[in-house]
Amino acid sequence: MKLVSYEYAGQRGLGKVVGERVIPLNQVLPELPRSMAALLAAGAEVLAQVERVQVDDEALEFTQIRLLPPVTDPQKYLAIGMNYKAHAEEAARNGVPIPKSQLWFNKQVSCLNGPFDPVEMPKVSDKLDYEAELGVVIGKRCRHVSVAEAASVVAGYLVCNDVSVRDWQMRSPTFTLGKSFDTHGPIGPWLVTADEVPDPHNLMMRCWVNGELRQETNTGDMIYNIWEQIAYLSTVMTLEPGDILATGTPAGVGVGFDPKRFLAVDDVVRIEVEGLGYIENRVVAEK
C-alpha cells in the first residue's frame, strides 16, 4: 500500500493511493486514527482493514489535495552520517573523520516538511545543502531488536532529503542544529508499506538539482545496512511506531564539490528512490 497524509478543505487526514487517486480513509473508516503514527500503532488488523478499502466516488484527485509529510507526528527523526563509502571519503576531505561506528544525529521533528513544499534558505546562512536518503518508518514499539528480527519492525519506506546547513552543522559535534532548521525535513511522497519493497537494499536512489544529476547510488552500498541500524539504535532506545530513520546519503552533496556547490534561492531539488516515487522541493528565502 501507499499511504499518505494530506490536507483537503482545511482538514487533515490519512489516505490510500490507488492509481491516480487518493481514498480519504478517515471518511471511509470514521473510527480510524487521523495520524500515521497512531495508525501504525493500531496494529496489523487495522492495517488489514485499510488494505481492503476499495476506490469509489469519494476518492480525491491529487490536484485537490496538498500532500503532507506521510508521518506528521513521529516521536523521533534520526539520521546516520557518512554511511556510504564514497560520501565518507568526500566528508573526510573536508576534515570530517570517517566514523569507526554508526554515527547518529537528531533531526528535530519540527523540521518535517511536505514532499513538494518549499525549503527555506535560512536568514543566517547561505551554506544550504541537499542529501538524498532512503527513509525507514518503524511500525512496532520495540527494544533490543536483533539484526535477524529487524525487518519485522519496519512499517515501510519513503524518500528523504536530509537538508543541511553546513556551517551550523559543524559548529557542534552533534550536528543537530544544522540538520534541524524548520522546513529542512521534506519526506514522502507516501509511505510504501514494507510488503511492497521486497529488498530495500537494492534500490536505485538519485538526486537532481535543477535537472542536473548530483547523487546516484544503489542502497546496497550502505556501510551499515538497515537491519544493523535498527539493532544498534534499539540497543539504546525504544523505537516507536512512526519513528523515522534516514539511512545515509551517498557521494555528491554540494559541500563535497571543489568549489562547493551550495543551494541558492529558486533551486529545485528532486530526489527519487526506485519504487518509492520522488519528492521535489524549491528553495525559497526564509520569511
Ligand SMILES: O=C(O)C/C=C\CC(=O)C(=O)O
Ligand atoms: O562536510 C562534509 O563533507 C559532509 C559532512 C557531513 C556528512 C553528513 O552530514 C551526513 O549526513 O553524512
